[in-house]
Amino acid sequence: MTIQEQYELLEKTVRGYNPAADFAQIHAAFAFADKAHAGQKRKSGEPYIIHPLAVAQIVAEELKLDSESIEAALLHDVIEDTPATHEDVSKLFSPTIADLVEGVSKLTRIQYATKEDEQMENLRKMLIAMSKDIRVILIKISDRLHNMRTMEYQSPAKQKQKSLETMEIYAPISHRLGMQRIKWELEDLSLKYLDPIGYEEIVSKLGVKQKEYDAFMQRTQIQIDDRLNELGIQHIVYGRMKHPYSIYRKMFNQNKNLDEIFDLFAFRVVVENVGDCYNVLGVIHDIYKPILGRFKDYIGTPKPNGYQSLHTTVMGTDGIPFEVQIRTRQMHEIAEYGVAAHWKYKQNGQGAGTEGRYEWVRRLLENQEGADAEDYIHSLKVDMFADEVFVFTPNGDVQNLPAGATPIDFAYAIHSAVGNRMVGAKVNNRIVTLDHILKNGDIVEIMTSKSAKGPSRDWMKIAKSSEARSKIRQWFKKERKEENIANGRAAFEAELKHCGISMREVISQENLPGLLKKVAYASLDDMYAAIGYGGFSAQKAVSRMHGELQRIAKQHQQEKQLLEAAEAKPSEEPRPAAPKKIKSEQGIIVEGLDNCLVKFSKCCTPVPGDEIVGFITRGYGVSVHRADCPNASPEKRMAPGQEGRWLKVSWGTDTNDSYPTSLEVVCKDRANLLLDISAALSTTNTFVLGVNTRSTEDGFALCRLEIRIRDGQQLRAVMNKLNQISGVLKVTRPAG
Numbered sequence: 133m134t135i136q137e138q139y140e141l142l143e144k145t146v147r148g149y150n151p152a153a154d155f156a157q158i159h160a161a162f163a164f165a166d167k168a169h170a171g172q173k174r175k176s177g178e179p180y181i182i183h184p185l186a187v188a189q190i191v192a193e194e195l196k197l198d199s200e201s202i203e204a205a206l207l208h209d210v211i212e213d214t215p216a217t218h219e220d221v222s223k224l225f226s227p228t229i230a231d232l233v234e235g236v237s238k239l240t241r242i243q244y245a246t247k248e249d250e251q252m253e254n255l256r257k258m259l260i261a262m263s264k265d266i267r268v269i270l271i272k273i274s275d276r277l278h279n280m281r282t283m284e285y286q287s288p289a290k291q292k293q294k295s296l297e298t299m300e301i302y303a304p305i306s307h308r309l310g311m312q313r314i315k316w317e318l319e320d321l322s323l324k325y326l327d328p329i330g331y332e333e334i335v336s337k338l339g340v341k342q343k344e345y346d347a348f349m350q351r352t353q354i355q356i357d358d359r360l361n362e363l364g365i366q367h368i369v370y371g372r373m374k375h376p377y378s379i380y381r382k383m384f385n386q387n388k389n390l391d392e393i394f395d396l397f398a399f400r401v402v403v404e405n406v407g408d409c410y411n412v413l414g415v416i417h418d419i420y421k422p423i424l425g426r427f428k429d430y431i432g433t434p435k436p437n438g439y440q441s442l443h444t445t446v447m448g449t450d451g452i453p454f455e456v457q458i459r460t461r462q463m464h465e466i467a468e469y470g471v472a473a474h475w476k477y478k479q480n481g482q483g484a485g486t487e488g489r490y491e492w493v494r495r496l497l498e499n500q501e502g503a504d505a506e507d508y509i510h511s512l513k514v515d516m517f518a519d520e521v522f523v524f525t526p527n528g529d530v531q532n533l534p535a536g537a538t539p540i541d542f543a544y545a546i547h548s549a550v551g552n553r554m555v556g557a558k559v560n561n562r563i564v565t566l567d568h569i570l571k572n573g574d575i576v577e578i579m580t581s582k583s584a585k586g587p588s589r590d591w592m593k594i595a596k597s598s599e600a601r602s603k604i605r606q607w608f609k610k611e612r613k614e615e616n617i618a619n620g621r622a623a624f625e626a627e628l629k630h631c632g633i634s635m636r637e638v639i640s641q642e643n644l645p646g647l648l649k650k651v652a653y654a655s656l657d658d659m660y661a662a663i664g665y666g667g668f669s670a671q672k673a674v675s676r677m678h679g680e681l682q683r684i685a686k687q688h689q690q691e692k693q694l695l696e697a698a699e700a701k702p703s704e705e706p707r708p709a710a711p712k713k714i715k716s717e718q719g720i721i722v723e724g725l726d727n728c729l730v731k732f733s734k735c736c737t738p739v740p741g742d743e744i745v746g747f748i749t750r751g752y753g754v755s756v757h758r759a760d761c762p763n764a765s766p767e768k769r770m771a772p773g774q775e776g777r778w779l780k781v782s783w784g785t786d787t788n789d790s791y792p793t794s795l796e797v798v799c800k801d802r803a804n805l806l807l808d809i810s811a812a813l814s815t816t817n818t819f820v821l822g823v824n825t826r827s828t829e830d831g832f833a834l835c836r837l838e839i840r841i842r843d844g845q846q847l848r849a850v851m852n853k854l855n856q857i858s859g860v861l862k863v864t865r866p867a868g
Contacts, residue, residue, distance in 0.1 A: 135166070138185045145192040146202060153199040157225065161203040164224065168214035175285035183278060184208060190274040194314060201267050204232035208271060212237040228265075235268035236275065269305060276302045277314060280321040295322040313468055319377035327380070334376045334383075337390050345373060349397060352448055356399065356456075359415055367412070368402045371454075397454040402464045406431060409458045413442050416456050420446035423453060428572070431463075433522055433530050438466050523574045537570050537596045543578045544600035551600065552587060552607055553580040567594045586611070609661065616664025617657050623670040624663055631674055638677065643684055650680045687729065687753065719787030722746060722754055723780040729753025736761035736867035737793035741844020745769075746781035756781055761867045790840040792821060793847065796866050800859040801833040809835060812853040816846065836866075 133141070139162050146153050165184050172180035188205035191197050203225060210216040211233050222230035280298055283291050299322040306315035324331045338345070349371035360367050374382075374396055383389065390396075401412050409431060416422075426445035434440045441459040448454055459467060523531050523542060531545050539557035543550045556579040557564055570576065587604045595601050609616065628635060638647060639656075651673050653659040662668035717730045719740060731749075736758040738744050743759040757764040769778045799805060806825060813820055821838040828834065841847050847865075854863045 135179065135181055135185070138182070138189070142185060142189050142192060142202070145189065146199075149192075149196045150198070153202070158199060158202050158206070161206040161225065161229075164216075165206045165210055168210045168216050172213065174282070176282060180209075180213075183282075186278045186281075187271070187274045190277055191271060195270055195274070195311075197267065197270060200226070200229055200232065201271060204229050204236065204267070205271050205274060207233045208236040208275060232265065232267055232271065235265065236271045266309075269309070273302055273306055273309075273311070273314060273318075277318060280318060283321065283325060291325040295325040298322045299326065311468075316375045316377070320375055323377045323380055330380055331376060334379050334390065338373065338376070338379075345397070348448075348450060348452060349373075349399075351450075352397075352399060352454065355419060355449070356401065356416070359419055360401070360412065363411075363415065365408055365411060365415075366404050367408070369399060371397060371399045373397060397452070399454060399456045400464070401456065401458045402461055403458065405460060409442055409460065412458045413444060416444060416446060416458070420448060422446050425573075426455075431459075433532075439463075441467060521570055521572050521574075523570050523572070523576050526575060526577050531576075533570065534596050538567055538594055539564065539570070539576060539578065540566055540591050540595045541597045541600045542570065542576045544595070544603045545597070546578070548603040548606070550578055550580060551603060553582065553584045554578050554587075555581045555584050566591070613661050616661040618660075618664070620660030620663030620670070621656075624660060624673060627670040627674040631678060633674065633678060633681065637681060643681065646684065647677045647680050650676045719784050720744075720746075720754075720756055721782050721784045723782075731755055732791065733757045733761070733763070735763050737791070737865075739791045739793050739841055739844055739847055740783050740787045741847070744781055744783070746779050748777040748779065754779070754781065758867060763867075787843070790819065790842055792838065792840050794866050795837045795839065795851065795854070796864050797835040797837065797854055797860060798862040798864075799833050799835065799857070800861065801827050801831050802859050805833060805857075805859060806835075808857045809837075809854065812857060813837070813839070813850065816850045816853055818846070818850055832861075 139159075142162075143155060143158070146155070146158065162185070166181045169180040169184070174180055174183060184206045187208060188202050191201050191205045195201075207221060207225070207229065211218055211221065211230075218230045218234050221233055276298060279294065283294065286294070298318050303315050303318040303322065306312075306318060320331075353369055353371050356369050357367075360369070379390065379396065401416075403409055403412055423445045426443075428443040431440045431442055440463040441457045443455060443457055445453055445455050521533050521535055521537060523533060523537075525531065525546070531542060533541050533545060539559070540551065540554070543554045543557070554566075557566060557568070558577040558579065559568060559570065559574050561575070561577075587607055589608075591604050592601055595604065625635060628638070637643060644656075648654065648656070648659070651659055651668070653662065659668065659673060663670050663673065717728055718732075720730045722728045722730065730746075730753055732738055733755050738756055738758045744756050745759055745764050746754040746756055747764070749755050762768075764778075768774065797809065806823070809823075810820075819840040821840060823835065823837055825833060825835045839850070841850065851863045854860055
């Protein structure tokens with residue numbers, strides 16, 4: 133296939149699922165990448181552009197992502213491997229695409245003291261990129277998938293290194309994102325190079341028995357199909373064999389040969405709704421004999437990556453066991469494509485970009501705080517890359533823990549106080565040791581005592597989850613808190629003295645809250661304790677406080693100038709002076725002062741075109757209100773202590789691109805009302821920050837819109853458009 137034919141196939145694939153994509157920009161990205169990579173060759177001898185095209189094809193065919201993702205996939209190596217820069221890509225395409233390309237580019241090579249340090253830093257960067265925009269990792273996984281598909285051209289050492297990295301990092305991340313098809317292929321390709329003999333043995337044995345296996349799967353599929361058709365249940369059923377790596381892992385873990393693998397075959401039944409899932413389960417258990425202890429309900433208890441299905445293992449009429457997975461169409465999409473299945477398309481094919489902000493990504497980033505490289509890598513491999521076990525409290529509540537978890541992990545998952553007071557544990561009503569490995573479906577009861585001495589340091593070695601290890605660490609920090617506080621205070625005061633800052637400035641009632649916020653501690657004692665046990669450094673604390681103290685001093689100076697300007701009364705008419713160019717701040721000119729800190733009040737959210745007044749706040753510059761805001765009423769302005777704090781402000785010529793404001797819409801409740809409001813906002817090119825709606829018992833709906841607009845003219849256009857919607861009674865701007 134020629135390069136042009138490969139590009140035409142890409143366009144055809146994108147048109148198949150997203151006809152509204154920006155094909156002019158996609159072609160421009162292809163042309164730019166082709167020119168940038170001109171003369172470069174891959175190890176196979178092919179022109180380099182073949183690789184970005186193949187990655188874009190995976191992004192389109194496997195993940196069905198938006199136009200921006202396709203463009204970023206085509207451009208993903210230009211910043212790193214060609215003279216093109218982030219700025220070039222940003223100007224020619226968009227800042228978003230430039231950020232995606234930079235995120236996907238290989239991580240910077242830095243010399244680290246240990247392999248763990250390097251791995252930790254690379255993983256940390258990858259997780260941060262994921263938490264900002266999930267498309268970065270989706271494109272990066274596609275990049276790795278194509279590299280693995282063409283790994284035969286690399287040296288044996290490189291093949292093993294890349295395969296191990298894929299197995300340890302990329303396949304588990306694909307699993308965590310729910311992208312099962314890609315995960316399976318990455319695992320199979322890695323196994324091919326990590327254990328070529330084992331891989332070849334499985335593939336050849338499967339090949340020998342292919343006809344026999346195909347006949348069994350066809351017979352079973354017809355049996356299930358016929359019974360469900362008789363009952364009138366709409367469905368799709370199909371069978372598949374376990375993929376080579378899955379078989380290899382079972383053979384290795386359980387020391388079995390291929391004929392002894394318990395569930396070599398799996399059948400999927402995809403139905404219309406959740407009720408049908410449970411109906412089909414009953415039918416399957418009626419046709420075949422269920423194998424006890426092999427049923428899992430991931431619909432009632434979904435996996436953390438959103439995976440939902442019913443799993444049951446049954447004995448077929450031929451005496452061969454097999455697994456049946458039952459799910460709805462939507463569950464099937466999520467099971468196959470994971471996070472990519474959540475991707476929403478706007479009318480022009482651009483993704484919304486917020487689906488990737490997963491709690492587990494943030495949790496993994498938080499767990500690195502205070503942990504050394506070795507411990508962080510351990511927590512990653514356990515929390516993120518291991519399978520989960522689901523266990524129950526005696527009340528029937530489900531706890532999700534990493535595989536290999538112990539009663540210690542369970543106790544701390546419930547509450548740190550339960551873990552700290554634990555003296556023993558029961559599993560399925562039998563007393564067990566604290567290093568007992570929990571299994572799916574176990575009922576775990578923790579025995580506690582108020583006189584318990586607390587966790588032992590050995591628990592750190594037994595606990596599998598980083599949450600338990602972190603809470604045990606916290607307990608030891610707390611036990612030695614007094615000693616830590618004393619040491620931390622001494623180090624902090626020594627650093628203050630070194631920087632010429634007095635303790636009086638720090639503990640001043642006016643300064644202290646802002647300084648504590650800057651170092652992110654609730655009290656000075658908490659900060660001293662952190663410095664004492666090494667979780668925070670005295671240098672870092674003083675450096676952050678020094679910057680805040682300088683800002684406060686500058687603010688006091690500005691406030692003084694503002695009050696002086698407000699109080700100054702000219703004794704005679706001022707003479708006309710030469711026009712002076714006044715510099716505005718955020719589009720606001722403050723009478724009598726340049727470069728003043730300005731903030732917009734949240735009670736009335738003024739925008740250009742509104743009549744406005746300014747209020748001198750204590751420590752935060754000038755707060756700008758709409759003149760009709762109840763908080764800026766004549767009574768408020770004349771209140772005791774307020775007279776000198778109000779001053780004239782006006783809009784400058786250099787206003788911001790947009791300002792946040794709020795609208796309240798009162799309407800008669802009806803179907804598709806929110807759809808019509810969304811369409812009105814879309815046609816006026818209004819950026820929406822948030823929508824909050826509620827229905828009243830008397831048939832009305834109240835809708836609050838948080839939007840960004842350029843000026844009063846655009847705001848009036850938006851309000852007019854909303855007023856034209858059927859059922860809308862009133863559109864107002866809230867104030868006060």
